[in-house]
Amino acid sequence: MKIIRAVLAAVLAAGITAAACGCSALKGITGGETIRILSGSENEALEQILLDCERSSGVNIEMTYKGSVDIMQELKNGAPDYDAVWTASSLWISLGDETHIVKHDESVCTTPVIFGIKQSVAEELGFTDREVSVKDILAAIEDEKLTFCMTSATQSNSGASAYIGSLYALLGKSSALTHDDLADPELREQIKTLLSGVERSSGSSGWLEDMFLAGDYDAMVNYECLIIDADKQLTKAGREPLYAVYPYDGLSIADSPLGYLDHGDDKKEEAFLKVQEYLLSDEAQTAIEATGRRISLNGVSEQNKSVFNKEWGIDTTRILSPITMPAADVLMNALNLWQSSFRKPSLTVYCLDFSGSMRGEGNDQLVSAMAQVLLQENAEANLLQAGEGDVNIVVTFDNSVMNVYNCESADPDSLMALYQSVCEEQIGGGTDIYVAAQYAVEMIEDYYDTSDYTAAVILMTDGASEIHSKADFEDFYHESDSDIPVFSIMFGSAERDQLDGIARLTNAKVFDGRTDLVAAFRSVKGYN
Amino acid sequence: MKPKVIGALILAAAAAAAGLFMLFTESTQVTSLTGYLGGEKIGLFEDEEIAGYIRKNYHLEFDYSRAGSLDMVTADLSGRDYLFPSSQTALEYYNEVHGSGRAEEIVFNTPIVLYSHKVVADALIQQGIVTQTDGVYYADMEKLTQLILEEKQWSDIGLTQLYGSFCVDTTDPARSNSGNMFAALLANSLNGGRTVDESTIDDVLPQLKEIFSRTGYMETSSSDLFNQFLRMGVGAKPIIAGYESQLLEYAAEDPEGYSKIKDDVVVIYPSPTVWSTHIYIALDDAGKSGIDALTDPEVQRLAWEKHGFRTSGYSAGSGGSAVSGIPDTITTVMNMPNYSVMKRIIDELS
Numbered sequence: 001m002k003i004i005r006a007v008l009a010a011v012l013a014a015g016i017t018a019a020a021c022g023c024s025a026l027k028g029i030t031g032g033e034t035i036r037i038l039s040g041s042e043n044e045a046l047e048q049i050l051l052d053c054e055r056s057s058g059v060n061i062e063m064t065y066k067g068s069v070d071i072m073q074e075l076k077n078g079a080p081d082y083d084a085v086w087t088a089s090s091l092w093i094s095l096g097d098e099t100h101i102v103k104h105d106e107s108v109c110t111t112p113v114i115f116g117i118k119q120s121v122a123e124e125l126g127f128t129d130r131e132v133s134v135k136d137i138l139a140a141i142e143d144e145k146l147t148f149c150m151t152s153a154t155q156s157n158s159g160a161s162a163y164i165g166s167l168y169a170l171l172g173k174s175s176a177l178t179h180d181d182l183a184d185p186e187l188r189e190q191i192k193t194l195l196s197g198v199e200r201s202s203g204s205s206g207w208l209e210d211m212f213l214a215g216d217y218d219a220m221v222n223y224e225c226l227i228i229d230a231d232k233q234l235t236k237a238g239r240e241p242l243y244a245v246y247p248y249d250g251l252s253i254a255d256s257p258l259g260y261l262d263h264g265d266d267k268k269e270e271a272f273l274k275v276q277e278y279l280l281s282d283e284a285q286t287a288i289e290a291t292g293r294r295i296s297l298n299g300v301s302e303q304n305k306s307v308f309n310k311e312w313g314i315d316t317t318r319i320l321s322p323i324t325m326p327a328a329d330v331l332m333n334a335l336n337l338w339q340s341s342f343r344k345p346s347l348t349v350y351c352l353d354f355s356g357s358m359r360g361e362g363n364d365q366l367v368s369a370m371a372q373v374l375l376q377e378n379a380e381a382n383l384l385q386a387g388e389g390d391v392n393i394v395v396t397f398d399n400s401v402m403n404v405y406n407c408e409s410a411d412p413d414s415l416m417a418l419y420q421s422v423c424e425e426q427i428g429g430g431t432d433i434y435v436a437a438q439y440a441v442e443m444i445e446d447y448y449d450t451s452d453y454t455a456a457v458i459l460m461t462d463g464a465s466e467i468h469s470k471a472d473f474e475d476f477y478h479e480s481d482s483d484i485p486v487f488s489i490m491f492g493s494a495e496r497d498q499l500d501g502i503a504r505l506t507n508a509k510v511f512d513g514r515t516d517l518v519a520a521f522r523s524v525k526g527y528n
Numbered sequence: 529m530k531p532k533v534i535g536a537l538i539l540a541a542a543a544a545a546a547g548l549f550m551l552f553t554e555s556t557q558v559t560s561l562t563g564y565l566g567g568e569k570i571g572l573f574e575d576e577e578i579a580g581y582i583r584k585n586y587h588l589e590f591d592y593s594r595a596g597s598l599d600m601v602t603a604d605l606s607g608r609d610y611l612f613p614s615s616q617t618a619l620e621y622y623n624e625v626h627g628s629g630r631a632e633e634i635v636f637n638t639p640i641v642l643y644s645h646k647v648v649a650d651a652l653i654q655q656g657i658v659t660q661t662d663g664v665y666y667a668d669m670e671k672l673t674q675l676i677l678e679e680k681q682w683s684d685i686g687l688t689q690l691y692g693s694f695c696v697d698t699t700d701p702a703r704s705n706s707g708n709m710f711a712a713l714l715a716n717s718l719n720g721g722r723t724v725d726e727s728t729i730d731d732v733l734p735q736l737k738e739i740f741s742r743t744g745y746m747e748t749s750s751s752d753l754f755n756q757f758l759r760m761g762v763g764a765k766p767i768i769a770g771y772e773s774q775l776l777e778y779a780a781e782d783p784e785g786y787s788k789i790k791d792d793v794v795v796i797y798p799s800p801t802v803w804s805t806h807i808y809i810a811l812d813d814a815g816k817s818g819i820d821a822l823t824d825p826e827v828q829r830l831a832w833e834k835h836g837f838r839t840s841g842y843s844a845g846s847g848g849s850a851v852s853g854i855p856d857t858i859t860t861v862m863n864m865p866n867y868s869v870m871k872r873i874i875d876e877l878s
Contacts, residue, residue, distance in 0.1 A: 090756070094748055100564070100593045100603065105752070107759045174692030175679070176744025248691050253760060262593065297761045298788055321682075321691035321763035325745035 002062040033271035034060040038074060038082040038261075040157060041065045041204040042223055042254070049279070049287050057274040067204060067526065068157040069335070069383055072096035079261050083268045084275075088157035088205075088223075088254040095328055104272065105259025108279055109293035112253045112320055113161040116227035116242030117219040121146065127245050128313065134169030134250040138190065141197035148219035149200040151208050153338045154383035155526040157254060158205040162221040163338055164331070165250030166194055168323045172249075177326040182333055191342050198344050200483070201454045203526035207509060214507045215483065223254060224314065228292030231312045244313035252322045256293070335383055340410070345389030346528045347453035349440040352422065353461040353491075355398045355431040362462050362492055367423055369460075369513075369521040370394075374419040376412040384525050386410035391453070393443070394418060397436035398428030399466055404443075433465040434473040437486050437502060441477065444484055456485050456528040459502070460513070460521075462492030470501075477505055487527060489513040489520045558587050561818050563610035564600035565592035566705060567751035568770075569636075569806065571777050572835040578827055586821040596748045597705035598874065601625055609815030614705040614771070614804045620867035622809055629809040633819045636806040636828075636837035638773040639858045640709050642667060642696065642796040643754070645762040649794045651686045658796060664855045665796040672696075672798070673717040676739055682766065690766055693742075697768040699753050700746040702878040706753075707746060709802050710769035711873055712864050714739060721800070723863045733876050740877050750774070758789065767796075771804055772854070776836025779851045786850065795853050800860040806837065 043063070050061050064082070066074065071087050075096030079085065085102060087093055093102055115137065122128050125140050140146035151159035168174065170190045171181055181187060199217055202208035209226045213233055220227075224244065231241040258279065260272040278284055285295045289304045300308050300316050308314045325331060352366060372378045374392065379385045386392065390410050396402040403425065407418040440457040444450060485508035488499040492514070499510045509527070513520030565573060572578060573590050582588050595603055597613030601622045605611075611622065611629075619632060644652075649665055652658035657671045675685070675694050682690035699707035715724045718732040747753040754774045757765040775795060779786040810816040821827065825841060832842035843856065864870065 090747075090752060091745065094745075094752070100595050100599075103570075103594060107755060110759060174681075175695075175742030178741070253764060255756060255759060296788075297759070297792075319689045319763040320761065322760075323692075324695075324697075324743060327745050331745065 002060070032058045032060055033267055034062055035083045035268065035271050035275055036062040036064065036081065037084045037086050037258075038071055038079060039063050039065055039086040040068060040071065040088040040256075041206040042088055042158075042226065043086055043256075044206050045225070045229065045291055046288065049284055049291075052287070053275055053278045053284065057271070057278050059271040059275050061275065065204070067155040068092045068160065069154055073382075075099075075102070080263065082261055083263070083265075084258065084260055084272055086256070086258040088256060089161070089252075090255055090257040091325055092157065093257060093259060095331075101262045102259040103262045103269075104276065105257045106276065106280065107255040108258050109285075109288050109295050110253050110255050111223045111225040111293050112246065112251055112322070113158050113165070113221065114224050114227060114251075115148065115219055115221055115245040115247065116230060117146070117148075117245055119240050119243045121218050122243035122245065122313070128243055132245050132247055134166050134194075134247045137245075137247060138170070138194050141194060146218055147197050147199040148221060149202070149208060149212055149217050150198055150221040151202045151205055152526055153343070154335050155203045156205055156208075158208075158222055160335065161252035161254070162250070163191075163195075163342075164325065164334060165247070165252050165323050167191060167250075167334065169247065169250035170194070174249075174323070176324055177330055177334065179330055179333060182330070182337060188342065195342055195344050198454060200485075201344075201346075201528060203523065207527075211485075211507055211509075214504075224294075225292035228307065228309070228312070228314060231309065241312050244315070246315065246318060246320065248321065250323060251320055252325070253320060336385075339383050339385055340387040343387060344454050345387060345391070345452065347391045347393075347444060347448055347450075347455040348525075348528050349393045349395055349444060349455075349457045351395045351397060351433070351436040351440050351457060351459040352425075353398075353431060353433075353463070354396045354402060354425055354428050355461075355463055356427060356429055357431075357463050357492060359427050363427065365491075365517045366460065369518045370419055370422045372518050373521050373525045374415045374422075376415060379525075382522055382526075384522065386415060389452075391448070392418060393440075394422055395436055395440055395443075396422075396425050396428075397432070397439075399430035399432040400435055401439045402428055431461060431463045431465050432469060433459060433461050433488075433498065433502070434467070434469040438469070438473045438476055441480070441482055441484050441486065441506075445480055445482055450484065454528055456487055456508070457506075458487050458489065458521075458524050458528070459499075460489040460491060460517075461494045461499070464493065464495040465498055467498075470498075474505060483507070485509075485527075487511065487524050489517070489524060491517055491520075558583055558589050559814055559817070560589045560591055561609040561815055562591040563593075563608045563612060563811070563815065564595040564603060565590075565612045566597050566600075566614045566806070567594050567749035568614065568706070568754075568774060569612060569835075570594060570751060571781060572831060572837070575830070575834060577834070578830050581824075581826055581830070582821045585824065586817065588817060588821050590818065594749060594751075596699070596703040598708060599703045599748065605811060609810070609812050610818055611809040611811065612806065613809070614806045615709060616805055616807060616864065617708060617867055617870045618705060619807050619809060621871070624867075624871075629811055630813065631810045631816045631819060633808050633823060634805045635808050635819075635822045636773075636831055636839055638771045638804050638806070638837050639801045639861070640706060640713065640769060640798065640804060641772045641801065642767050642798060643757055643770055643775065644767040644794050644796055646792050646794055647689075647762060648687065648766050649796060652796075655685050662855070664853050665794055666799040666860075667796045669713060669717040669798045669800065670721055673714055676714075677718075677735060679742070687766075690763060695743065695767070697753065697757075697765050698743070698746060699750050699769075700748050701740065702874050703748045704750060705804060706750040706770055708870070708874065709804055709864065711736065711740065711877060712870065713798055713802055715865065715873060716800075716862055721862075724865045724869055726869060729865070729869050729872050733872065736873065737876050754778075758785075758793075762792075771836075772838075773836035776851055776854070777834065780834045780836070783850065790851075795851070797855065797858070797860075800862040801858065802864050803858070803861055 153163035597618040701707040701711035828839040
C-alpha cells in the first residue's frame with residue numbers, strides 16, 4: 001500500500017504521530033492491479049485493514065489523503081489521477097461528481113460528528129445526565145466555562161458538519177437552511193460567539209485528534225470514532241477521558257462512501273470491486289467496527305461491545321436525527337461566510353527563509369506559493385480567503401530577522417501589497433530558524449490578545465539551521481507558556497529533525513514542500 | 529462436365545467458408561453499448577446472469593454511466609448509444625431538447641412507494657394517515673401532504689424520539705425521477721387528488737415550492753437515497769420516497785441483510801400512487817438493438833425475480849419475492865401530469 005499525504009509525499013511526523021507517518025510505501029503485495037484512492041484523512045486509521053485487503057484481494061492500494069472540499073474540487077475536475085474516491089460523507093461526492101464518473105459507491109461505515117468534552121468539565125456543565133443541545137454548549141461558551149478545538153469548516157467534513165449543524169441549532173430550525181437565514185444578524189452574532197470558543201483549529205480531523213492528545217484542551221468536535229480512539233489513548237496514559245455529547249439539534253452523520261471513478265478501464269473496475277467486496281465482507285466490517293466506526297443499524301457486534309464504552313458517554317442505542325444539509329448553493333455560501341466572517345479571526349505569521357540558498361528557483365517557488373495564499377482571488381478558489389479581523393504578517397529571515405511586514409486587513413489590495421513586499425525582498429546570508437520562530441511567537445504574545453485569534457506561525461525554510469539559539473527558543477517557549485503552533489514547511493535541503501523538534505515543542509506539524517511548495521502553503525493555510 | 533463440377537465445388541467451399549466466418553464473428557463479436565442509466569437499474573445491469581444471457585443471445589454488452597433521469601437528458605451525449613431513464617417525462621424532455629430518438633420502448637414498470645420504519649408506520653396509523661389492508665400499508669396522500677405542509681414535528685405525531693419536522697426525503701425533483709414523481713404526487717394531492725393540468729398548476733405551485741424549499745440538499749440518485757435509508761437508521765431517514773423495485777431487489781440480492789431489517793422496514797403505497805415507467809431511448813442504430821435484448825421474456829422474468837421490476841408478463845402475482853406486504857396488483861394509480869405541466873414543476877423547483 002502506498003500512502004500519499006495531503007501535500008503530496010509524506011506529511012512528516014508531528015510529535016506523537018511519528019508512528020503513523022512518513023510511510024510512503026507499505027506494500028502488502030507486489031504486482032497486480034493498483035487502485036489509487038482519493039480519500040479523507042479519517043481513513044488513515046484503517047490502514048491495517050487496507051493492508052489485509054491488499055493481501056486478500058491481490059490489489060495494490062494507493063491512498064492519497066485530502067480534505068473534503070479538495071476532494072469535491074478534484075471530482076469536479078474529473079479526478080484523472082485516481083481510480084476511486086472515499087470521502088467522509090456522500091455529500092461531497094454528490095456535489096463534486098458533475099461529470100458522472102462515480103460508480104458503485106457504497107457506505108463502508110458510519111460515524112456521527114459529536115463533541116468530546118473532558119469528563120470533569122462535562123460533569124460540571126451537567127452534560128453527562130441529560131440531553132444536550134447546541135444552545136447549551138453556546139451558553140457554556142458565553143459563560144467562559146468551555147473552549148473547544150475543531151477543524152476548519154472549509155477544509156474538513158467534520159468541521160463543516162459541526163458548523164452547519166450549529167447554524168441549524170441556533171436558528172432552531174429543522175427544515176433547510178436558506179440564504180435569508182444566513183443573512184440574519186442575530187444568527188451571525190450567535191455563530192461568531194460560538195466560534196469564539198474555538199481554541200485550536202486544524203485542517204484535518206485526524207490531526208485534530210493528534211494535536212488534542214499532545215496538548216491539554218477542554219473539548220473537541222470530531223467523529224465519534226476518533227473520540228473513542230482518543231479516549232483509548234487518554235485512559236491508557238492515565239489521563240482523563242472525553243465524554244461524548246450528542247447535541248440533538250445539530251447532529252450529522254458521516255457515511256463514508258467508497259466509489260469507483262470510471263475512466264473506462266475494465267481491469268481497474270474489476271480490481272476496485274474486489275477491494276470493495278473485501279471491505280464490505282464480515283471479516284473487514286468487524287475489524288472496521290473495532291476502530292469505533294458503526295457498521296450496522298442493529299447495534300454493535302458482541303466482540304466489539306467494549307469498544308463503544310458507555311462510561312465515555314458513547315451511546316449506540318440512541319436514535320440519531322441528523323440535520324438535513326442545505327442545498328448546494330446555500331452550503332457554499334455558508335462555507336464562504338465561515339471563511340470570510342464567522343470563524344474566529346486568524347493571526348498568521350509567515351517566517352520566510354531568504355538565506356543565500358533560496359536564490360533563483362527557490363525564491364521563484366516561494367513567491368508563487370505566497371501568491372496562492374495572499375492574493376485573494378487565488379485564495380478564494382480554495383476557500384482560504386482572508387476574513388474580517390484576520391492578521392497576516394511576513395517575517396523574512398536569514399541568520400537573523402531581516403524585515404517584518406504587517407497587514408491587519410482582509411482587504412485584497414492590502415494583502416496584495418504584502419505579497420509585493422515578499423516579491424521585492426532581497427536575499428541574505430545564513431539560516432537560523434530558531435531566531436525567526438522566537439521573534440514571531442514573541443511578537444504574537446506581546447502585541448496581540450491570543451484569545452481573540454487562532455494564531456499560528458508558518459515557518460518555511462530550505463536549509464539546515466544554525467543551532468546556537470535553539471535552546472533559547474525552547475526555554476522561551478516553555479517559560480512563556482505559549483500554545484502558538486509553529487507549523488513548518490520543509491523545502492530544499494531543510495533538516496527534518498530540526499523541524500520535527502519545533503513541531504513537537506509547539507504541538508504543530510511539518511508539511512513537506514520539497515516536491516510542491518505551492519501545495520504545501522495552501523495546505524498549511526488550511527490549518528489556520 | 530468435370531471442370532464445371534469442380535467450379536461448383538469451389539463455389540460451395542467458398543460459400544461454406546464465408547458462412548463459417550459469419551458464424552465465427554457472430555458468436556464472438558460483442559457490441560458494447562454505452563449510455564446513461566438511472567441509478568435504480570444499476571443492480572440489473574450489473575447482474576451477471578442477465579448480462580451473460582444478453583451477451584450470448586444478443587451479442588450485446590451494456591456499459592453505463594449513472595445519471596439522474598432528467599440530468600441525463602442534458603448531459604454530454606456524444607458517443608452514447610442509449611438513455612435509460614425512469615419516466616415518460618424524461619422521454620418528453622429528451623424529445624424537446626434533442627428531437628425524437630432513434631427508437632424507444634417501455635421496458636419495466638414499478639410504482640412509487642414510501643419506505644419507512646415500523647415505529648413511524650405505527651404512528652401514522654394512529655394518526656389515521658396510514659391504513660393496513662391485506663397486509664399492505666397504504667398512505668392517504670392528501671392527509672400526508674397536509675402533514676408536510678403544516679410543518680408538524682415528529683413529536684406531534686407521537687414520535688418524541690425523532691428530532692425535527694415531519695418530512696418525506698426524496699431525490700432532487702429537478703434532477704432525478706423518483707423525486708420528480710413524488711413531487712407530481714404531492715402536486716396532485718394539493719389539487720384535491722386530481723391530476724394537475726395547465727388550468728390548475730398555478731394554484732398548487734406555491735405550496736409545492738414551499739414544501740421543497742424546506743428540504744435542503746437532496747440526493748440526485750434514488751439508489752444513493754435508498755442505500756442511506758438502509759444504512760443510517762430511522763433518525764436520519766424516517767421516510768423516503770423510492771421505487772418498489774428497490775426493496776425487492778435488495779431482498780433478492782442480499783437475503784441475509786434483508787432478514788435483519790425486515791421486521792423494521794415497511795413499504796407504504798401512496799394511495800393513489802404513480803407508475804414509474806422505465807423507458808429505453810435508443811440514440812443510434814447500435815442502441816436500438818438493446819430494445820430486443822431488454823424485452824426478451826427471459827430478461828423480463830429475471831428483472832422481476834431478481835430486481836423487482838414489474839413487466840408485462842411478471843409481477844407480484846407470479847411469486848418469486850421474499851418481501852411481504854407487496855400487493856399483487858397496484859390498483860389505485862393516477863396519471864402523471866403531462867410534460868408541459870411537469871416542466872413547470874421542474875422549473876419551479878430548480
